[in-house]
Amino acid sequence: MSGQDLLIKTVGRTSRITINRPHVMNALNWSVMNDLEAAFDRLADDDVRTVIVTGAGDKAFVAGADIEELQKLASGEDALRWARFGQAVFAKIEHFPKPVIMAINGYCLGGGCELALAGDVRIASEHAKFGQPEIDLGISPGWAGTQRLPRLIGKARAKLLIFTGAHIDAHEALRIGLVDEVVPSDQLLSRAEELGETLAAKAPVALRLAKESINLSSEVGLEYGCAVEAAYFAVECKTEDRLEGTTAFLEKRKPVFKGR
Secondary structure (H helix, E strand, C coil): CCCCCEEEEEECCEEEEEECCHHHCCCECHHHHHHHHHHHHHHHCCCCCEEEEEECCCCEEECCECHHHHHCCCCHHHHHHHHHHHHHHHHHHHCCCCCEEEEECCEEECHHHHHHHCCCEEEEECCCEEECHHHHHCCCCCCCHHHHHHHHHCHHHHHHHHHHCCEEEHHHHHHHCCCCEEECHHHHHHHHHHHHHHHHCCCHHHHHHHHHHHHHHCCCCHHHHHHHHHHHHHHHHCCHHHHHHHHHHHCCCCCCCCCC
16 A cells, blocks of 8 residues: 555454545545555455555545546546546446444545445445536546446436536435435444344355346346346355355354355
């Protein structure tokens, strides 16, 4: 990692990634995005089973991309490289083989909202704010916001947020399906860690294949999606974890999954 702009802490089977630029509301620059990509590459091969992403401080998860870097884009080629790189990093998070929980503690705007969209579960503090305000900079989202947001909340609501650049609060985000839970600010990380450990206790192979199958569902027709689901189910049934899970159920005890 370059400097201390990205912090990683592992407790038990859960790793927490903290974007640590509170002086600029944890804005994402090229360096942090490189570090974020490297962190997920490393954790993919690590023994941890879940990952939490959050922002330092209580004012912002990520307030967006670094506007100073954005302002310095000198050409269409530079802008295209910027967009494609951000999209690639967030795609890596979306397809990460373990559950990713976004713990959203404040402003979650622009590139920050796009980062949150790449996670599997989004938990927000009561004072979190969400939006895609790029339109007020003369641009539209470039890190897959126009693609993931409508898939999550529907085209009409996504258009309204992107066209107006409006901010919404955590409870409205929950109502429209942008986040999955809203908790008091002082309980955000403890709730994310609790969920992380709950998921870490599940069968890793089954979780990975379930995530792949669900992600695929928005991209393919029902018939093909069902065929993939059946194939993954067959793979899971050949694992030691499936035998452990069914045996534990019959023996009335908690299963101990090993990812095999």
